[in-house]
Amino acid sequence: MTNVALIVLDTLRKDYFDKHFDWLSGTRFENAWSTSHWTASAHASMFTGKYPSELPVNKKNEFFPATEPSLIEQLAKNGYRTRGFTSNIYMSSNFNFDKGFDELEVSWRVKQIPNEDTFNWGAFISKHQDDGPSRYVKALYQCLTDDSDTVPSLKYGAKMKLNDLGVISHEDEGSKRALEYVRKSNFDADGEFLFLNLMEAHAPYDPPEEYKTVERPEINKRRPSLTGGYDDPEWPRTAYDDAVRYQSDMYEKIFRAVREDFDVVITVADHGEMLGEDGAWLHWLGIRPEVSHVPLCISGDVDIPDPESVASLVDVHATVADIANLDVSSPRGASLLRSTNRDARLVEYRGLAQRRREVVEKVGGDPDEYDRDCYGIAEKKYHYETLDGFVGDKEWQQKLSELVESFDFEAASSDGVSDSVVEHLEDLGYA
Template sequence: MTNIALVVLDTLRKDSFDEHFDWLPGTRFENAWSTSHWTVPAHASLFTGKYASEVGVYSGAESLDYPGPVLPELFSDSGFETRAFSANVNISKKFDWHRGFDWFEGSWRLRALDENVFDWDEFITNNRDRGPERYLSALRQCVLGDCDTVPSLKRGALMKMRDLGIGDETRDDGATRALDLVREWEFGDEEFLFVNLMEAHSPYAPPEEYRDVEPPEIDSLEATYRSEDVDFEHIRRAYDGSVRYLSDMYRRIFDELRTDFDIVVTMGDHGELLGEHDACGHLYGIYPELTHVPLSVWTGGSETTVRDEGVSLLDVHATVLEAGGLDSKRSRGRDLREKRADSDWLTEYHGIADRHSQSLANKGITDIDELKRELSGFARGKHYFYETFDGYDGAMPPYDDPTDRLATLLADRRRRHVEEDGEIDDAVLTQLEDLGYA
């Protein structure tokens, strides 16, 4: 009987993990690589053991409509109780990421998806200079506008309370709720638990006691194209405060998990640009700051060990299946509990979704053809060779010509071509905008 927990610390950089998570026991993988630069394709790999291009889940096609079995379905079919908590709008029932879960709980953001709420984020952005009377205008629109009045008023109050650090659920982006759930749930003997925590993600708004600076009011892609106007030091300090809070909250969550679970995998799905390459966020390229991720596998005890071989998020898929006694032959990954020689692992950039292009166009930024390109790279051990918007960067000592090896790896993929998702409803779009995804 084995209980398995898989925890994604969304948007956590490897260097920030090293600085703030020294308390976390387990085997740490110094050279772990994501398959992509943002949440949806990385989770597609995590749930299927394949590259996102093979699954057909990436920017613009974000629903988990893959016809093959996904991780929680495999566990459920084998008799495991399957539970999930997600604070990420992208990993929600709206996009079919609840497949295979007996229980799928969400943060306040996910619960807001079912409501037609007033767009407080856009209103605040457009009325920042109006002073207190702007709130009277917002109240009138909540009452008289084309939205659900009570949920809209609650949403405004929730945002204000979150900014003030008041209340349990409004204190953060979901870690408090996740802690409550792992304390409330009565775990049995065969459990698979998936958790996604968003405290390291923008808008970088931790509770007041963790703030050295106020949360920056930025759109990451706009800031990237207008980097001369951006205070990157302010952004880095805001991000660091968010990570410190995440570390303290996850320590409490992990202490609960270790009493009920035999294996706890803790990982980042991607990193974040904090001024490197004159860019912000994680929608611009596949730079190593985005694809080099933290990864720890705990199987008991209080020791911390370090391994240096290169591994991939694809290996996490295989590892949790094997730990549960399930067949991992469908996976491209390998069991991380066994030491293996270095392999070559692809990274993918699929271009941005149309809603991002439209958002930039609305702000007068139209010369963005580069963002619509596909880019690729590959990692081996500590080395990383990748395509940029201007050519190639990085190094790959085992190969005289890394571009030839990259072409071979790309040819080995069996791509799944899909239609893009249809129009996203207003409630989802509002939450995506708040997180910088629209």
């Protein structure tokens, strides 16, 4: 059995990958594309070989479907030991993406989310901002008198306050912990699958001090895509570059450690990032190539017959299955290890989550302006819809419409997530 690792460098733009990851050996796919503009949808494609809205996993439903077989489950059923580390809350039990893992470690950000029996200090204090310092006394009283588990709640509140004061600090978004995890794990000689999600390139662009050439930008409070951006747009761009430089240095160490035990390593980003293009920031709005064009590199002793052809995250499922010799269906994808005439690949933008609609309304915008569907199609070129029109060769506009109409995209709905999870997502710019 071939040991295979799938490592996702979350939110890493293709151009910044080219700039900072020249050390990474392997076969690179220059024409590789995500299936979406954000984490859960993109990973859902990699784990199923389907487009997100076929499941559906999109901004109307952020959870991996309970009845949908996952690549991780399929590997486990075929004798693989499945292990992973995630820095991203979406790739955790909070959203059902832990299905099939024998072991899934999480970063400090995910660990700090309280369970349902813990008093949610952050949500209470946020709702009582106008009360001044007395809000902390009110929060303490509420914590002691409601049905919360008192001792864990008090510990959680103390930890939050120490975090705010800088007494407790975290060196990075999880890459150091991921490196420790890889180094301490005793991987077998064969039959191992490893998944990593590393978040250093993701907002809040806050690498260790020695990598910072600018201060951490105000991402969430400013709502830059909705409020006109930054007076100095080079500030967040430089901060992003600092974060990617750190990610590159850390990933070089992680990659070398992984290669000691794994025959094949697939390195990929789930999506990119907007850095002011068309006035947009982060990755919640649209599917411009800065968001949808992703790095993809396969390292190891495998033959890659056609790296110049279009590739997509929807092909990762079939590729891992091919490497692991699994007899599973990949409905939309094709193995990148096979010589095949891969056709055009779809990219989706399916509007806004409800909490994002509320953010738009809060700053005086019209959420319906952004809560619409847009699609892109990648072949030799990339052609895509925006909220303002179509970009690309006009002959592909009709082909794109026909492709979308050919799919049985399900309507999506979600039961929502807890206040503590929403608070965590806000810290990362997701709400």
